[in-house]
Amino acid sequence: MVALYEIEIGQEAEVQSFLNSDIKCYSVRFGIEEGQVVKCIAKLGAIVLQKNNQEIAIGKNLCKEIYVRLI
Amino acid sequence: MQIKNSINDNLQSSKTLRIVLAGNPNVGKSAVFSKITGTYAEISNYSGTTLENFEVKTDIGRFVDTPGIFSLGDYNEEEIIAKQIITQADIVINVVNALSLDKDLFLTQQLIDLGLPILLVLNQMDEAEKREVNINIEKLSKELEVPVFPTVAIKSQGIQEVKDNLHNARKGRKGSYIAEMLEGKELSYKNLLENEFSTENREKLYVERRKRVNEVTNKTLITKEKSNISSTVGKALLNPVIGFSVLGVVLYILYQIVGVFIAGEVVDFLENQIIGGKYIPWITGVVNQAPMPTWLNTILVGEFGLLTMTIQYVFGLLLPLIVGFYFFMAILEDSGYLPRLAVLTDRFLSKLGLNGKAIIPIILGFGCVTMAVITTRLLGSSRERTIASTILCLTIPCSAQIGLILGILAAMGSLKLWMLYLASIVITLIFIGTVLNKILAGKATPLIIDLPPMRIPVIKNVIDKTLCKTNHFLIEATPLFFIGALIITILELTNSLKSIYNFLSPLTVSLLNLPKETANIFIMGLIRRDFSAAGLSDMIGMGGKAAILSPEQTLVILVVITLFVPCIATVIVLFKERGYKEASLIWIGSITIAFALGGILATILKILPV
Numbered sequence: 186m187v188a189l190y191e192i193e194i195g196q197e198a199e200v201q202s203f204l205n206s207d208i209k210c211y212s213v214r215f216g217i218e219e220g221q222v223v224k225c226i227a228k229l230g231a232i233v234l235q236k237n238n239q240e241i242a243i244g245k246n247l248c249k250e251i252y253v254r255l256i
Numbered sequence: 257m258q259i260k261n262s263i264n265d266n267l268q269s270s271k272t273l274r275i276v277l278a279g280n281p282n283v284g285k286s287a288v289f290s291k292i293t294g295t296y297a298e299i300s301n302y303s304g305t306t307l308e309n310f311e312v313k314t315d316i317g318r319f320v321d322t323p324g325i326f327s328l329g330d331y332n333e334e335e336i337i338a339k340q341i342i343t344q345a346d347i348v349i350n351v352v353n354a355l356s357l358d359k360d361l362f363l364t365q366q367l368i369d370l371g372l373p374i375l376l377v378l379n380q381m382d383e384a385e386k387r388e389v390n391i392n393i394e395k396l397s398k399e400l401e402v403p404v405f406p407t408v409a410i411k412s413q414g415i416q417e418v419k420d421n422l423h424n425a426r427k428g429r430k431g432s433y434i435a436e437m438l439e440g441k442e443l444s445y446k447n448l449l450e451n452e453f454s455t456e457n458r459e460k461l462y463v464e465r466r467k468r469v470n471e472v473t474n475k476t477l478i479t480k481e482k483s484n485i486s487s488t489v490g491k492a493l494l495n496p497v498i499g500f501s502v503l504g505v506v507l508y509i510l511y512q513i514v515g516v517f518i519a520g521e522v523v524d525f526l527e528n529q530i531i532g533g534k535y536i537p538w539i540t541g542v543v544n545q546a547p548m549p550t551w552l553n554t555i556l557v558g559e560f561g562l563l564t565m566t567i568q569y570v571f572g573l574l575l576p577l578i579v580g581f582y583f584f585m586a587i588l589e590d591s592g593y594l595p596r597l598a599v600l601t602d603r604f605l606s607k608l609g610l611n612g613k614a615i616i617p618i619i620l621g622f623g624c625v626t627m628a629v630i631t632t633r634l635l636g637s638s639r640e641r642t643i644a645s646t647i648l649c650l651t652i653p654c655s656a657q658i659g660l661i662l663g664i665l666a667a668m669g670s671l672k673l674w675m676l677y678l679a680s681i682v683i684t685l686i687f688i689g690t691v692l693n694k695i696l697a698g699k700a701t702p703l704i705i706d707l708p709p710m711r712i713p714v715i716k717n718v719i720d721k722t723l724c725k726t727n728h729f730l731i732e733a734t735p736l737f738f739i740g741a742l743i744i745t746i747l748e749l750t751n752s753l754k755s756i757y758n759f760l761s762p763l764t765v766s767l768l769n770l771p772k773e774t775a776n777i778f779i780m781g782l783i784r785r786d787f788s789a790a791g792l793s794d795m796i797g798m799g800g801k802a803a804i805l806s807p808e809q810t811l812v813i814l815v816v817i818t819l820f821v822p823c824i825a826t827v828i829v830l831f832k833e834r835g836y837k838e839a840s841l842i843w844i845g846s847i848t849i850a851f852a853l854g855g856i857l858a859t860i861l862k863i864l865p866v
């Protein structure tokens with residue numbers, strides 16, 4: 186399990202857990218929940234994830250508080 | 257059904273219904289609102305366009321447009337504002353984006369769980385079709401137990417059906433977890449609503465709700481990732497090299513259109529040929545013939561005359577710049593480029609204690625700092641709002657002022673001056689952001705935004721927005737210009753202007769190395785920023801008068817009036833939004849910094865002339 190921040194462009198990852206409940210609730214609303222698979226389409230400090238037809242940008246600090254399994 | 261009856265009763269009785277539009281940011285709530293009610297509402301392709309509840313009365317009822325939210329919580333100011341009105345609604349028109357159904361339905365399920373009568377509007381169906389997103393509408397309606405209407409708001413498709421079916425709003429099917437949570441606990445919905453936000457229940461509720469929403473979307477949504485031109489362009493803009501090159505090109509086009517074409521040719525034609533060459537001689541003649549005391553004559557057609565200089569500045573100089581600038585901004589706002597710029601600038605802005613989202617108020621500040629100070633509400637914390645408001649008030653020149661600055665720099669034709677001007681402003685911006693980031697407790701809130709598809713701007717929307725903002729400018733600014741001109745004329749008539757020149761000469765002459773009369777520019781600047789730039793354009797000879805300033809002096813003034821106090825309207829909004837303590841600090845701080853920096857620059861330029 187690594188921080189989402191470790192993901193590289195083009196790579197996919199499955200969300201595993203969150204640093205705390207607040208961050209979990211915050212992300213769950215966007216559909217970023219445990220078990221969700223996301224794909225990284227850009228990384229420039231912030232990371233841009235693609236999920237279905239949505240693109241979601243997540244700032245660097247938040248990326249360090251979401252844990253994933255790289256696929 | 258009970259609610260149906262009560263809504264029908266309401267429709268028949270004279271009690272006005274309150275119909276609230278609610279939904280995630282940028283799904284098209286304002287577009288739907290404006291098509292249903294026929295009133296103008298601001299529509300742009302980024303999250304956080306609408307930041308206040310906006311109510312319109314029609315013969316069907318009172319419609320309220322609300323800010324976009326991801327949940328009815330208290331994560332940020334928008335949620336708090338929207339929550340107040342949504343929980344009071346008779347009918348909620350919940351707008352969702354067909355492209356992001358799984359995200360958007362989270363709020364829908366929350367509204368359903370709260371027992372609000374709902375009408376689901378599935379907007380942006382055109383985009384969904386383009387990307388081959390298939391939604392089984394019937395099934396969706398069955399699953400949620402609320403009526404669902406597909407729409408393409410910008411083309412008015414499906415709007416009439418929504419209007420015709422308001423009375424069919426339904427309380428949908430609550431998640432099974434609600435019954436569990438309510439069981440044995442004697443909780444009412446009101447309690448539940450309050451409980452939502454107490455931390456122990458929230459996580460469980462959110463996770464269960466998300467599960468339920470995923471279940472619904474799995475049953476109703478067939479989609480695959482499909483790229484088209486829009487998504488390819490969108491992705492390319494996230495590449496730093498391409499993204500920043502495009503920014504460079506955008507700024508260059510802005511410079512060519514507003515700085516060279518409008519500030520140069522259009523203004524020259526309007527200000528010098530039409531107003532200066534035809535209107536002013538004519539009106540001066542008319543007024544001179546009418547019998548009146550000299551002082552009145554001076555007020556009307558003197559050097560700072562209400563009918564001469566003021567008209568010339570407002571209509572000959574500022575109006576064309578404003579129109580050009582707002583038109584350009586409206587295109588940018590509609591394109592979907594701004595949220596991508598937020599991603600590109602996130603790293604830099606985090607050094608100033610902000611996150612990438614702050615680029616949106618900063619860019620909008622180039623249009624109007626006053627509006628931008630309100631837009632800082634889309635930032636996550638009060639700390640970020642303080643930093644962003646300070647940066648806006650201090651370093652960001654607004655539309656007409658920028659237009660003039662571009663025009664003045666273009667007229668002087670020196671690349672070196674350009675660079676020096678930019679460097680002074682950017683260094684101040686970085687300096688003030690870094691300092692505030694150090695001294696204010698706390699840190700930047702994390703960035704999480706969704707990136708809308710890139711779009712070709714809708715021409716009608718661009719024109720409507722430009723007209724609306726221009727109109728707003730004329731209504732708000734014109735009286736201030738008249739008051740400003742009047743004050744200066746009175747000062748002149750009572751011979752106080754000379755005393756003020758002398759009084760300020762330690763600042764103007766000794767510190768900034770400028771002629772005394774430049775005090776005028778600062779007095780005008782206290783009233784409106786762009787007013788001072790207009791005064792300056794005269795002094796460098798743009799209005800057909802003789803130039804009295806050297807390039808070095810012009811540069812110093814440009815820097816000082818950019819940093820100098822925000823205009824009256826901004827100050828009023830600043831006091832309202834940030835409180836008197838913080839607002840006065842920003843106000844006094846900006847004057848001090850402006851003159852201090854101007855002094856430093858003047859000294860450097862004395863030693864090393866351009």
Ligand SMILES: Nc1nc2c(ncn2[C@@H]2O[C@H](COP(=O)(O)OP(=O)(O)OP(=O)(O)O)[C@@H](O)[C@H]2O)c(=O)[nH]1
Pocket residue numbers: 279280281282283284285286287288298299300301302303304305306307322323324325379380381382383407408409410411590714717
């Ligand atoms: N293609 C397409 N674009 C749409 C449609 N409806 C709205 N838009 C565009 O979507 C963007 C967002 O529209 P708004 O009405 O400002 O969205 P909003 O939900 O009010 O956004 P906030 O106030 O920021 O929460 C704008 O660029 C609109 O032009 C639609 O049906 N089809």
Ligand SMILES: [Mg+2]
Pocket residue numbers: 285286287298299305306322323324
């Ligand atoms: Mg809106």
